[in-house]
Amino acid sequence: MDLDVLLQATKKQLKPERFEHTLRVVDTAVELAKRFGADPPKAKIASILHDYCKFWSREQLTQWIKRCQLPLDLLEYHKEIWHAPVGAEVAREEFGIVDEDILQSIRSHTVGRPGMSTLEKVVYLADYIEPGRRFPGVDEVRRLAEIDLDVAVLQAMDNTILFLQSQQQPIYPLAIAARDELKRMLSGKRLREESV
Ligand code: GDP
Ligand code: FE
Numbered sequence: 001m002d003l004d005v006l007l008q009a010t011k012k013q014l015k016p017e018r019f020e021h022t023l024r025v026v027d028t029a030v031e032l033a034k035r036f037g038a039d040p041p042k043a044k045i046a047s048i049l050h051d052y053c054k055f056w057s058r059e060q061l062t063q064w065i066k067r068c069q070l071p072l073d074l075l076e077y078h079k080e081i082w083h084a085p086v087g088a089e090v091a092r093e094e095f096g097i098v099d100e101d102i103l104q105s106i107r108s109h110t111v112g113r114p115g116m117s118t119l120e121k122v123v124y125l126a127d128y129i130e131p132g133r134r135f136p137g138v139d140e141v142r143r144l145a146e147i148d149l150d151v152a153v154l155q156a157m158d159n160t161i162l163f164l165q166s167q168q169q170p171i172y173p174l175a176i177a178a179r180d181e182l183k184r185m186l187s188g189k190r191l192r193e194e195s196v
C-alpha cells in the first residue's frame with residue numbers, strides 16, 4: 001500500500017486543520033500500536049483514512065449508506081457519526097483495502113462497538129487523545145493511555161456519552177453497547193484480581 005497516495009487523496013478531501021488532525025492521529029496511533037501490541041502499519045493506514053468522509057454532504061453520505069446497505073438507523077442519528085462507516089466503504093472501494101481489521105477500525109472510530117480489536121481501540125483512542133484535542137477530561141485519558149488501553153478507551157467513551165447527554169443529544173445505541181461491554185469486562189477483571 002502506497003501511503004503517500006492515501007495521504008495525498010485524504011489531503012484533497014479535508015480542510016487544512018482537519019488534515020493536520022489526521023496527521024496527529026497517525027503519529028498517536030502508531031505510538032499506541034507499539035505500546036499495546038497492534039500492527040503499526042495497519043494503524044497508519046486506518047488513521048490516514050479515518051476522517052476521509054468528514055466533509056461529505058448529507059446527500060452523498062446518505063447515498064453511500066443506502067447503496068452499501070449500512071445500518072439505516074444511522075440516518076435517524078446525528079450526521080457526525082456517518083463519516084466513519086462510510087469511510088470504511090470508501091477505503092474498500094476506492095483504495096482496495098481488504099484487511100477487515102483496518103476497515104473495522106475506520107468504521108468504529110466514532111462510536112466504537114462491542115468486541116473491538118486492539119487495532120480498533122488504538123485508532124479510537126488516538127482520535128480522542130491526539131495532541132490537538134482540548135476536550136474536558138482529555139488529560140486524564142492521556143494519562144490512562146500510558147498504562148491501560150481498555151481503561152483509557154472506556155474513559156473516552158464515557159466522557160463522550162456524558163457530554164452528548166449533557167447537550168441533550170441522542171446517543172447511537174452501539175456507543176452505549178460498546179461502553180457497557182468494556183465496563184462489564186473491566187469490573188469482572190477487577191473482581192477476579194481481588195479474589196486471588
Ligand atoms: P472527529 O471526526 O475527529 O471529529 O471525531 P469523531 O469521529 O470521534 O466524532 C465526531 C463527532 O461525533 C463528535 O462531535 C462526537 O461528539 C460525535 N459523536 C460520537 N458518538 C456519538 C453518538 O453516539 N451520537 C451522536 N449524536 N454523536 C456522537
Ligand atoms: Fe471522525
Ligand code: FE
Nearest residue numbers: 025050051127
Ligand atoms: Fe478524527
